[in-house]
Amino acid sequence: MAVQEDTQGASFIQGQAVIWLIGGLLLVAAIALLLPDVRGMLGNSPILQGVLTIVLGVGGCIGYFWASNIVLDKVIFPAKGANAGKNINRANMVRPWLFIFPAFAALGLYLAYPVVGSFIRSLYDRSGDTFIGFGNYAWLMQDSEFQQAVFNNILWALVVPAGSTFFGLVAAQLTDRLSWGNIAKSLIFMPMAISFVGASLIWKFVYANDADIGIVNAFREWVFGADSVDPLQVSFWNNFFLMFILIWIQTGFAMVILSAALRGIPEETVEAAIVDGASPLQVFFKIKVPQIMGTIVVVWTTITILVLKVFDIVYTMTGGNFGTQILPSYMFEFMFRDDGRATAVAFVIMLIVTPVMVWNIIQARKEMR
Amino acid sequence: MANLKLKDVAKVYGGQVEVLKDIDLDIETGELIVFVGPSGCGKSTLLRMIAGLEQISGGTLEIDGMVVNDVPPSERGIAMVFQSYALYPHMTVYDNMAFALQIAKKSKEEIDRAVRAAADKLQLTEYLDRLPKALSGGQRQRVAIGRSIVRDPKVYLFDEPLSNLDAALRVATRIEIAQLKEQMPDSTMIYVTHDQVEAMTLASRIVVLDALKDNGYKYSIAQVGTPLELYETPNSEFVARFIGSPAMNLLEGEIVATGETTTLRTRLGAGTITSNVPSRPEDQGAQVKVGIRPEDAVATDSEDFAFSGKVEVEERLGEVTLLYFERGAGQNDPVIAKLPGIHPGMRGNTVKLTADPAKVHIFQDGTSLLYR
Amino acid sequence: MANLKLKDVAKVYGGQVEVLKDIDLDIETGELIVFVGPSGCGKSTLLRMIAGLEQISGGTLEIDGMVVNDVPPSERGIAMVFQSYALYPHMTVYDNMAFALQIAKKSKEEIDRAVRAAADKLQLTEYLDRLPKALSGGQRQRVAIGRSIVRDPKVYLFDEPLSNLDAALRVATRIEIAQLKEQMPDSTMIYVTHDQVEAMTLASRIVVLDALKDNGYKYSIAQVGTPLELYETPNSEFVARFIGSPAMNLLEGEIVATGETTTLRTRLGAGTITSNVPSRPEDQGAQVKVGIRPEDAVATDSEDFAFSGKVEVEERLGEVTLLYFERGAGQNDPVIAKLPGIHPGMRGNTVKLTADPAKVHIFQDGTSLLYR
């Protein structure tokens, strides 16, 4: 199977990529032209404006790296003259900072700064004038809806990454050797392309409390002759029905990454296990899965983090009713009304992820050793 | 503890690429068979077919009298040691060795006993708790072997098990394998290697694979025999050059006298050289290749020599000295002589070579006169 | 085109792990120096320090009289061939070779000329458009070498360049490197290898690294010399056993007569054996090790032998036969004799060995009597 992929040369791949990119842009332009009111607008040419802004944005970014390097090497520490060697060394000491500067500037500004600001805000009351210490947190602790949201959220953080990773792994493994595997993969990946709002819509259909609209109820009626129920009101289990939506979306992500990892497993180890008498299931769970554990961690982490940030599904499907509240959507109840409490909830969310982070940092440390 | 019978075995990849054809081979219980052959000739493929990792496209494979073409690998009672070791990177040495037994649902004690016995035999006891990445190459190799031993299989398959080791380790591990074989006189082993020395020292019989004459891409068995048979009486130029390092020198020549022994004149020599290979009267005047192994070549001062040339490169290995001669315009492979001891300053000298009649081989159209 | 001077060079990893110490070495323009030593002794580290990929922790490194400790790799005028080839997988062979020149902003024509010349020299012309993964191991190796040639560097560094090749290719490539060196008599080369034969055949001088006596984890230079110097007159047990394969046999013995030549009696022998190594009167009765290379051991019928034992294992390689003797209770490494020719059926026989006085080495406390 490696043979197939290797037949393409790398430069060929890159050439292809460029062709695809140009082709894609042309296609997009063509689609745009087909839309009726584009032609009219070509007069003040928003496409041209769009292209211009894109070129400026991306170009500016490339320009920074390119120019700053030139300045560093040619102007500040020129590799010429008496202390060329020293200059080169100095330039090399500065360069890492040059490389990470934009990233960390952006991280600091867009993430670290709001985090600090928000934390301070969470210590103030509703109006933002009175310092109340951990009052908001204390209030949250006794709020029963908050307690439920925390419980549900922990459930989400456990079930969704596990489910997505599991299905992703199974899909990656099973489709790997199928002649139509790529098609299957594409179909399983498709939900990734659907926005959360679109996905909620799709699932509203599936779960509709009407055997004439919702396939779940139609199925129940057809098989068991049961009356239609509202899956989203089945207490406790409705959480899982909502989680399944996110699993359905994220499986594609897990599958794509894990499939690449599975291909990286040396085939001999698998063959050795077969000769050792392992069944396909044993080969999968005892040989393959442990070997891609690192990738599984990455996938798991990414999805966990996503889960803790996503509120759209609960928000649009149940609005947090029927005992399905989770922290991000709970936070929305306060957002713009009582920012003190909203930010406090946000910090509770971050707290929940902390174990995952710590685990990751430990993992990264191990790797570096 | 098993004998293998390959009958007309063939392998076709993807319905088109024929790789192996007409493989007929009987392997007796307790033998250690070595497969050698040029890279890409299908040695691994053959091994993998025996293991069941590759479907057999034609012919039958019998183990202990039972046709096993369609028996899955796990039920063939074989163990395989891969070129890349194929250790399970996430398991300790102990678990690597125990894996097959755990799969077979053996009892804890039984597993422990088998693993510790094997570890003992291979001096791995103190590494049992380590992961493979914390082992040196040689240790990994031994774990791979240990993994096969614990299962006590009927047949062992080794696919170039030593090719990733450095020279010193290779020698040591080779000897270990030889001793292992000796401790288990009833087990059948099949061993693939590129390495001359391994083949010669380990094999009870060597199987040489070569391209079929009619088609350069299909391979079959060229010769089967004990190492010394192959060394002393190769049946073809191919086998002759393949066994022995550096390869046998082949000099173009002509038969000038036939009979119990044969007298030859080479193109690059003066005078004649005699071979103990008998020939028929009708061979008189036939164009043949005269084969002399580098180590059989002796420098001579007499005017009766089979080859004479200027030493182009001289490699002094201490114990022996290799002399490389240019063969003449347009011909690439040098003639090589291996002289015992140290001979400094030979470079640029013209040396004349001849050989003992017992050690002169004759090939006509690629086939040895002995075997026609 | 450069000479290198290492003065008191040391390497400490992470402020704690001392790896190398007191490395003093002068390398002349045009030399081909080979570093050998046990695995993990710091050969690669030394090479990487010369390349500038690793900071030098102590001492100075001069290239052409200039201290380059703080000069980055790109400015040192060196080229390096990595053990793993380290070809750029996304570039064609041509681009791989042209890369350094493009970085150096050479003109298109100049680059083309240099690349084609190198490709020609290495017979790579027809592969110039391929990607590395479409090449065989030997070809990749040649590309890696070609990549260094085009830059016409002052110093070439090779880190075990052949260790990933199979035996046949290794021989061929080794000879190519030797020829390459000959074509470029002015270039300085430093070569790291594990392989005896490579070291012996390629080196103008060999540098043997060994653990310092006081500390098993710090390494330094044990001996420097031409291959034959090291083979014939090793300064220590370590070098003696390290150079030559199989390793030299060391037999425990006692000096029984001193003078221009020395007479010894071994523990496992009967009678005496003479060595051409001179000794002082005060050596009389000293406990020493008597060193005899396997290839120097000769079977004898006389009662005057240095060693006698039962043949445990017999390896017939065709050209030579290796005999392994057990040394006696509790001692692991066998005594080995390498006899020319084929000697079937020796196994189980008791054989007596002795050696030519010119080839008998004497070591006291690990050091050769010649060098004290």
Place this chain on the structure above:
Amino acid sequence: GGHLAFAPGEGDFNWDSYNSFAEQYDLSGQSLSITGPWTGQDKDLVDSVIAYFEEATGAEVEYSGSDSFESDFVIAAEAGNPPQMAVFPQPGLMADMARQGNLVALPDGTGDWLRENYAAGESWVSLGTVDDTMYGFPYKIDVKSLVWYVPEAFEEAGYEVPETLEALKELTDQIVADGGTPWCIGLGSGAATGWPATDWVEDMMLRTQPPETYDAWVANELPFDSPEVVNAIEEFGYFARNDDYVSGGAEAVASTDFRDSPGGLFEVPPQCYMHKQATFIPTFFPEGTELGLDVDFFYFPAYEGEDLGQPVLGAGTLFVRTEESDVTAAFLDFLQTPIAHELWMAQSGFLTPYTEVNPDVFPTDTQRALNEILTNATTFRFDGSDLMPGEIGAGAFWTGMVDYVTGEDAEAVGAAIQERWEAIQ
């Protein structure tokens, strides 16, 4: 500016008011940005009204609508660049914004103008007033106390439009007895699920308690778990929590989308006979449904026994401004011309308490009748949940109602909401 929907000077419109307004202002070159909750068809309609303002003054107006207008406005305000004017559907949020200093008071005298020209003017003034300052100008009103039905379905079954709440309950039982389902109730609305129930409860409050009690409730002077409120909730529960009374059973109430809910009226055979919802709901009727012909409404009646008159519950939108400028003042002035109301009235879905407008411009009798409900109201009360603080009116109240219809006790629900309310004070 778009094209003008009605040529000036034609029809029954008060063109004079337009002309005098046009003479008064010349704002060419100025621009005005407005955001509001109206999207889609409503956006087209408001644009058509704005077009006349642009035509009259020469100013450029950009209206942008959003379904999540509230959070958009808050974000824009927090970030310091809010639109010049905005349309608030919820007085509660407007009050929050005003207290945070994001809004600018309306010109002096606006209150007096409202008292004079709007029916039940005082209640409109108090609606737009926060802490004695007037910020919101009411424009475009919805009436909520309506029950929609299919006249032919009533005819075929022989039902009469009930005049009293007692009669309505009788009719409900009658329908059940005939084997039909009387009501379609749907509370589903994504994140806002539950709000339609608040309208029910408010209507029930007005039908069981005097308006003063209603006001006290809205101001939380009467706690949410007081017997009065609990009773109103249970009055709603009388309809919604009875499996026989609602299409799909009580369970379906919480999950059926309020937009899908009226669909049951039009099925064959009908899934329900009545649907209580505000004036905007015809947008969600099946295509081609003709008001007055295929579907009609009646006033959600009051208890005969309670003697509380004909209370009407309504909602509406308030124009606010975030800067004091000529152009915003001019626009507010424009909203005080009859023409600004008539233009929208003449199209669809617009009710106004403005007494100066000419009701003849309504395209259908139905709409005229609707407007009459508004003008005839003896008691008019604004939607209570919109007046409560956001956490309650657009949060706890909603979810509390969902909890109630899915089985929780009215008292417990009331207590939970009250607790929440106390927590934010």
Place this chain on the structure above:
Amino acid sequence: MDNIAGRKSSLNWAVNLSVIFLVLLWIIPTVGLLVSSFRDRDQISASGWWLAPFSAEQAYRARTSTEATPEGDIFVVTGNVFEESEATGTLSAFGVRSIAPGEFTVGTVADLGDGESLSIAENGDYEFRTPEEPGRRGQRIYFTAETPPEFTLENYETVLGAGGMAQAFINTLTVTIPATIIPILIAAFAAYALAWMQFPMRGLLIALVVGLLVVPLQLALVPLLRLHTEWGIGRSFLGVWMAHTGFGLPLAIYLLRNYMVGLPRDIIESAKVDGATDFQVFTKIVLPLSFPALASFAIFQFLWTWNDLLVAKVFLPDGDQAMVMTRKIADDLLGSRGGDWGILASAAFVSIAVPLLVFFTMQRYLVRGLLAGSVK
């Protein structure tokens, strides 16, 4: 591996079947939506989408026309029910009461009392006889008909035809393309530095990146918008790019660094010996070799920004000039047509078309295998 002897074909079957099952499970919801997007609102609520391809018996209502021809004392109204309603297909029964739409069989004459009678022929022609002249409202007729499957493009026309959709499309691209490329570019440099360059505090910075992965976006919106306003960027494309860059960076750095660390050290050192500076090593060696990882992340970031609503809402100005598709659909289309599932469905499909296109074209780069050949 594919040729293991004795592998049971039943296993193959099992694999095929389970993949089919999985795929079905995964696409059924989407298929449902797709089918629904071709149906109109009434059809959607009338029958399940899985019944769409079949003809269905359905009840309809029609109203007789109000034009009557007097015939003696009675008035006769004729017409065709199919013309008076949206029904098609073949008539099976009719009635005059909503609760019993199939009361009478076709061809019979239904006596409605009060001297009124109604008959309907198979082809839908009806004859209504009444003693009174009909008023504005005609007589209701209910009937059941076997309706053939029917699909419509109307929903798509509505969505695509909505004013400003084309502009929204271009705006979305203007947002997504730089919002995909810029963070990848910046992250790639940082990831390289964190993976392969030596400098103090490197470990700390890596930990920081992992830590920042979890910051909830919502937290950052308002403070950042305020910041943008202070800087004079306000709400603009530049602002939205910067925001997406900031929010996308932690994951980008995390994934890319993880990949780059795995590149063979020898190759990078070899380039250094060849004279390349860090910048050159990065652009000429590391970047091309990281192509699979870059492509994967590009796809994900593209999908996220394409489907993003929140960031666009906060950081782009209101109004059509900068309206992106998600916002157009969510606020403009759905707001006013919340209950119209057909429109919602087609809107969803319109918005996933481009991401799918991107995925299918980029999919082939998601596999590893570029490194083969660099090492033995």
